[in-house]
Structures are given as C-alpha cells and as structure tokens.
Amino acid sequence: MAEHSLLVDRLAPRIVEEDGSFRTRMLNIAAGMTNVIAMGRGDPDFHTPPHIVAAAKAALDANQHHYTGPTGLPALRDAIAANLRADYNLDYAADEIIVTAGVQESIMLCMLGLVSPGDEVLITSPRFTTYDTAVHLCGGIPIPVPTHEKDDFALDPAEIEKRITPRTRLFVMVSPNNPTGAVTPPAVIRQIAALAEKHDILLIADEIYAKLIYPGNEHLSLASLPGMKARTITLNGFSKTYAMTGWRVGYMAAPLDFVEKLTEPRHTLSINTCTISQYAALAALTGPQDDMARMFADYAERRDYLMGALTEAGLTYGHPGGAFYIYTNISSTGMAAPDFCEGLLRETGVMVFPGTMFGDDSTDYIRISYLQPLPRIREAMGLIGDFIAAHRSTK
Structure with missing residues (x-):
C-alpha cells in the first residue's frame, strides 16, 4: 500500500471521506466496453437547443x-x-x-x-x-x-x-x-x-x-x-x-x-x-420554448414505456411524478443493488446506478434514468430482463 503524502497527512478535518469508489469502478468498466447503454447519469441526451447555442456564439462575436x-x-x-x-x-x-x-x-x-x-x-x-x-x-x-x-x-x-x-x-x-x-x-x-x-x-x-x-x-x-x-x-x-x-x-x-x-x-x-x-x-x-416542449414529450413517452416494462419484469418502484428517474426495487432478484449494477454492466453493457450512491442505506434499489432514445431504452430493458431471468434461474 502506498504511503500517504505529506499533504494527505495534514488534510484539514473538514475534508471527510466520500465514497466515490463504486462510481469510479463502474465508469472504468464502461470505458473498456463498446456500445454501453448509459442509463445511470442525470445528463440529458438531447443537444442544447440551437437558439441557445446561437446566443452564446453571438456573445463571443460581440466580445462579451x-x-x-x-x-x-x-x-x-x-x-x-x-x-x-x-x-x-x-x-x-x-x-x-x-x-x-x-x-x-x-x-x-x-x-x-x-x-x-x-x-x-x-x-x-x-x-x-x-x-x-x-x-x-x-x-x-x-x-x-x-x-x-x-x-x-x-x-x-x-x-x-x-x-x-x-x-x-x-x-x-x-x-x-x-x-x-x-x-x-x-x-x-x-x-x-x-x-x-x-x-x-x-x-x-x-x-x-x-x-x-x-x-x-x-x-x-x-x-x-x-x-x-x-x-x-x-x-x-x-x-x-x-x-x-x-x-x-x-x-x-x-x-x-x-x-x-x-x-x-x-x-x-x-x-x-x-x-x-x-x-x-x-x-x-x-426565446422559444418549443424544443423544451418536445424534450418533455419524449421524456413522458420514455417514462410511460419504462413503467410498463419494469412492471412486466416483476420490479416495483415509486411513482415518478417528475424529473427523469425511476427508483426501482430489485430485491426480488435476490441481488444487492451494487452487485446487480456491476453484473448488469459487465454482462450486458447497460449501466445503471445503485441507490447506495444516493445515501440509501438499503441495497434494494437502483436509479434508472431515461436519458436515451426510446429504441435504446427498449433494447436496454430487453437486456435487463434477460439478465434478471438468468440470475433468478440460478437461485
């Protein structure tokens, strides 16, 4: 084990240990794979609307x-x-x-x-x-x-x-x-x-x-x-x-x-x-809000599909009244959420995050973000279903 540096030895007590190791491991695994379906991060998959980008370019041209x-x-x-x-x-x-x-x-x-x-x-x-x-x-x-x-x-x-x-x-x-x-x-x-x-x-x-x-x-x-x-x-x-x-x-x-x-x-x-x-x-x-309305309509369609697909897969969740996440209970699989997420990524290329990354003491939940086009979400749910079936059959 490497020795602590002088700087770490003198770290101020306000800096407490925050566990980012699991997130780092997941991202490192994903970095070595191709065609990963990322359904963990909270980063919208849409491009920033053109009129917003144009305003930034205009500001640069005007030396702002x-x-x-x-x-x-x-x-x-x-x-x-x-x-x-x-x-x-x-x-x-x-x-x-x-x-x-x-x-x-x-x-x-x-x-x-x-x-x-x-x-x-x-x-x-x-x-x-x-x-x-x-x-x-x-x-x-x-x-x-x-x-x-x-x-x-x-x-x-x-x-x-x-x-x-x-x-x-x-x-x-x-x-x-x-x-x-x-x-x-x-x-x-x-x-x-x-x-x-x-x-x-x-x-x-x-x-x-x-x-x-x-x-x-x-x-x-x-x-x-x-x-x-x-x-x-x-x-x-x-x-x-x-x-x-x-x-x-x-x-x-x-x-x-x-x-x-x-x-x-x-x-x-x-x-x-x-x-x-x-x-x-x-x-x-x-500026115009048309692009935002279209994004929201897509989120709503993805959400409706995912709610049905998760129910069909035998998974429960809290009703997602807003945002673009479904907090899903995977305890019926018999797997703890971190193991479920790492196994799912390694075996299928679908990346979701465990609730333990969000301060949840339980290991029963994963966060699924629906920030992929609907065809990719459908593909991901098929892979998730296969993964669950394969692991349930071994129990």
Whole structure:
C-alpha cells in the first residue's frame, strides 16, 4: 500500500471521506466496453437547443467574454425573476438573485452562509449527496430524512419532525427529487412550511426539476406560501430543463439582505458564472420554448414505456411524478443493488446506478434514468430482463 503524502497527512478535518469508489469502478468498466447503454447519469441526451447555442456564439462575436458582476448579468436576473413569478408564483426581484456556476455552487454558497460547526441539516433521502459534502465542508452534520416506496418516496412531515433537535439549522427539500423522481404534494409542502415556523428552522427548496412534472402531479414552491420567503432559499437552474448541463448556470433566490451578505463570498468562489453561458441562459428563458416542449414529450413517452416494462419484469418502484428517474426495487432478484449494477454492466453493457450512491442505506434499489432514445431504452430493458431471468434461474 502506498504511503500517504505529506499533504494527505495534514488534510484539514473538514475534508471527510466520500465514497466515490463504486462510481469510479463502474465508469472504468464502461470505458473498456463498446456500445454501453448509459442509463445511470442525470445528463440529458438531447443537444442544447440551437437558439441557445446561437446566443452564446453571438456573445463571443460581440466580445462579451469579460467579467460580469458577481451576482450575474442584470438582464438575466431580470428574466429569472420574471420566470419565477410567471411559472411558480414566486415574488423575487432581480437583486434577490445570484447566478451561480450550476446549482452545485448555489448549494455550497448556501451552506457557507448558514451552517456552522455542529449544526444539523435535514435532507430529503435518498438524496443528491453533494448536499452531504457541502454540509461536511462547513462542519455541519447531514441528517437524512427517509422516504419510502409505499409513499412513492414523497416526504412525510412526521419523519421530518422527529429528527428536529435544538441543533437543527435547516431542512433541504428537493422536489421533484433526485434519485426517486418523487413530487411532494402541495398539502404536504404546506405541512412542512408549518413545521418550519413551529420549530423556527430555515429551508432550502431545490427546484431544479420543477419544469419536469408529469400529469396528475403538482409542484408547489415553498417560498410562495405566506411567510415562507423570509426563511427559504429557492434553487433552480438550466441544466435539466434546457439540456445545458455543461454550460454550468444555476441560481439561488433569497431575500435581499441575505443576498447582499453572500455576494462577496460568491465572488470569492468563482468571481462570476461564465459570461457566455449567461447569455445562453438568457436566450433559454426569453426565446422559444418549443424544443423544451418536445424534450418533455419524449421524456413522458420514455417514462410511460419504462413503467410498463419494469412492471412486466416483476420490479416495483415509486411513482415518478417528475424529473427523469425511476427508483426501482430489485430485491426480488435476490441481488444487492451494487452487485446487480456491476453484473448488469459487465454482462450486458447497460449501466445503471445503485441507490447506495444516493445515501440509501438499503441495497434494494437502483436509479434508472431515461436519458436515451426510446429504441435504446427498449433494447436496454430487453437486456435487463434477460439478465434478471438468468440470475433468478440460478437461485
């Protein structure tokens, strides 16, 4: 075994061990294969719509490649504020918005601004574990709030309340959720708002998937409820809705005095979000939405097919009310999720990820993302069915 370097020996205690080894192993396996059907990552398979790309090119041609202010282009913040008002009934002014390098940077900025050593942060679980890392970096303690398949992985306010302690600083709600696709119903969101007031805790509402809501489900923004704007930070961005993952544009919206306090820390992190990407994001919000409607229609068709195919394969799942994931229970195969995922990749070339990568203590679940064309998804489901049949027959 190699000795630790001097740097690792003197690593600050805020850097905790985060297990990325399984993800790395899966990616290394896939790198040595051809024709892998990737249904694990959360990266849309569509190209960024042409008018958005054209806006970025036009910005370059106009020499718009210098710094912006740390909070972002004024025109973009105006457009974001207008969009939040029109689509989510959220009352934010342009100067209550900070444009960040993806929602990832917004998450880190929030934790830097709010979390002190020893603070507890409640987080919807299974979860996007970037939150854990950000909380750890600030000396805080992430506290998972479990959701369950029987509830379609929607939040249960009772599960939140019984984890609130005098050290609870804030609660992070991600709806629609990654990895489950769960949409927490408006009635439950109102109960969560009441809990926040009762216990005087702060809220982060991560709404990055809020435009991806399927019929029969309803999104309600926490900060639109009476009294909630004062204790809520709303996060959103462009990566998922507009197939702009690599452009790295997200934003946070919060009361003005809080935004002012975080402006210099945001400047310290990266000065500003890529200027060209900001012009692209402006075109995304203010330009035609036809491409987004077509993408969403394709997601809906893929989702409907997958739900039927998984049921036919004898697998259960929580109802995916939004986003583009189905959190699938593979316990009936007799295999633990990490073994299932690695075996499936090695034997069939289909790559999905285990729930253990999303903070799930159970080994019963995998996350399937439907970010491949429907013919490829059909091919993948055929291979998954064959894989399950082969392994069930050996038991």
